[in-house]
Amino acid sequence: MQQVNFFENNFQQPLAERLRPRDLDEFVGQQHLIGEGKVLRRLIENDQVSSMIFWGPPGVGKTTLARIIAGRTKSNFIDFSAVTSGIKEIRDVMKQAEANTSFGQKTILFVDEIHRFNKAQQDAFLPFVEKGSIILIGATTENPSFEINSALLSRCRVFVLRALEPQDLVQLMKHAISDRRGFGLQKVVISDDILERIGVFANGDARVALSTLDMVVLNGDAEDGVTTVTEETLEQCISKKSLLYDKNGEEHYNLISALHKSMRNSDPDAAVYWLARMLEAGEDPLYVARRVVRFASEDIGLADSRALEVAVAAYQACHFIGMPECSVHLTHAVIYMAMSPKSNAMDVAYMLAKEDATAQLADPVPLHIRNAPTRLMKDLNYGKNYMYAHDYEEKMTGMHCLPESLHGKSYYIPTEQGNEDRYKKRLEEIKAWKAAHDVPPEE
Numbered sequence: 001m002q003q004v005n006f007f008e009n010n011f012q013q014p015l016a017e018r019l020r021p022r023d024l025d026e027f028v029g030q031q032h033l034i035g036e037g038k039v040l041r042r043l044i045e046n047d048q049v050s051s052m053i054f055w056g057p058p059g060v061g062k063t064t065l066a067r068i069i070a071g072r073t074k075s076n077f078i079d080f081s082a083v084t085s086g087i088k089e090i091r092d093v094m095k096q097a098e099a100n101t102s103f104g105q106k107t108i109l110f111v112d113e114i115h116r117f118n119k120a121q122q123d124a125f126l127p128f129v130e131k132g133s134i135i136l137i138g139a140t141t142e143n144p145s146f147e148i149n150s151a152l153l154s155r156c157r158v159f160v161l162r163a164l165e166p167q168d169l170v171q172l173m174k175h176a177i178s179d180r181r182g183f184g185l186q187k188v189v190i191s192d193d194i195l196e197r198i199g200v201f202a203n204g205d206a207r208v209a210l211s212t213l214d215m216v217v218l219n220g221d222a223e224d225g226v227t228t229v230t231e232e233t234l235e236q237c238i239s240k241k242s243l244l245y246d247k248n249g250e251e252h253y254n255l256i257s258a259l260h261k262s263m264r265n266s267d268p269d270a271a272v273y274w275l276a277r278m279l280e281a282g283e284d285p286l287y288v289a290r291r292v293v294r295f296a297s298e299d300i301g302l303a304d305s306r307a308l309e310v311a312v313a314a315y316q317a318c319h320f321i322g323m324p325e326c327s328v329h330l331t332h333a334v335i336y337m338a339m340s341p342k343s344n345a346m347d348v349a350y351m352l353a354k355e356d357a358t359a360q361l362a363d364p365v366p367l368h369i370r371n372a373p374t375r376l377m378k379d380l381n382y383g384k385n386y387m388y389a390h391d392y393e394e395k396m397t398g399m400h401c402l403p404e405s406l407h408g409k410s411y412y413i414p415t416e417q418g419n420e421d422r423y424k425k426r427l428e429e430i431k432a433w434k435a436a437h438d439v440p441p442e443e
Helices: 039-045 062-072 087-102 119-131 166-178 192-201 206-218 231-238 247-264 268-280 285-303 306-321 327-339 345-359 375-379 420-436
Strands: 052-055 076-081 107-112 135-140 157-160 187-189 221-223 226-228
Touching (some): 039 062, 062 076, 062 107, 062 135, 076 087, 087 119, 119 135, 166 192, 166 206, 192 206, 192 231, 247 268, 247 285, 247 327, 268 285, 268 327, 285 345
Parallel strands (some): 052 135, 076 107, 107 135
Antiparallel strands (some): 221 226
16 A cells, blocks of 8 residues: 655656656547546546546556546545455555545545455445445456456446557557657667567557567667667567477487378378387377377368377377387377378468467457356447347358458368368358358447
């Protein structure tokens, strides 16, 4: 619990903390709430804040909005952490709030990570919220329908904060480069392309964007008072760790590669040979079995769905009886894989979807296909206009299930190999029907 000046210029603090917006004009994003004339902006500017919950992913401005309220309100503002506080601290704060009320002063209590409070701790707030002794502002990354007591939630207005767009994060980073609280006192050269890549990497989180910017600037090439951030610097700061293998184990990976490629090339003799090489060298049969299970979907898939059943059965047999007896089960599986019709449509489908998923991580799930088990979620239009396929004669509808930015994209592209030819024809029929019965979502 603290009552401090939130905007001290302390260069020992992380960049994200130093650059925390001091007023609504510096705030980036959430224009649906704090744009000109929007309800939350009016409440803040008119100092008419009531009990509310800020719900949204990390790094979108929940705590910042609370601190902007702290800077504008004439009420006593108390910052309270759900991580470090318990019932005793809550009672002490409530006693102070009651005393403030007797002097005609309101108390605004900000509770960060309010979802971490248990039921008893949340219940301790309820009578004081009901009496008006405190105005409660809670911040949570979790769905308040599940994490906040219904009695307390019913007395709070819920504001949903959205993940920031990459362009919002670029704007934020450019401000950090020019502002004296950030890098404004030094010369930093960084391209818009690099800023945009950081914006995408941050996935809607301002804290991640600014922390990454801080890292690339600190690791930039400094010369003659100018710090230049290069593509190489960026890659070093955001790339995932590479897997490094012991050179003595190279043959292990050469052999499993040979087995995989022999099965893919429909060569059962070569596949069994490489299998024997591995097993006789002491390779763990479960390792080989796991690779065969992967192969069954990566290289065969719907061309022969039984391949996955055979692969999993072989894995279970290896687990039950071990070497040397399980060698015959692996031989069974490896020859089956080599002889099966081949399709990599499963692997291609996932990789195409992964490309879009990683590029557009912030795309929300369409409201009409979200589950709505609580009153709050229904009020937010979760599940509105959902079409239950079993209620329709064709057992399908023209309802859109992808984010609108991806509507019409195809990831599964069936081949004509084996049984997959039948799935291809079925998919063509489904797509034709859906095109003829398209139901665009409501705006």
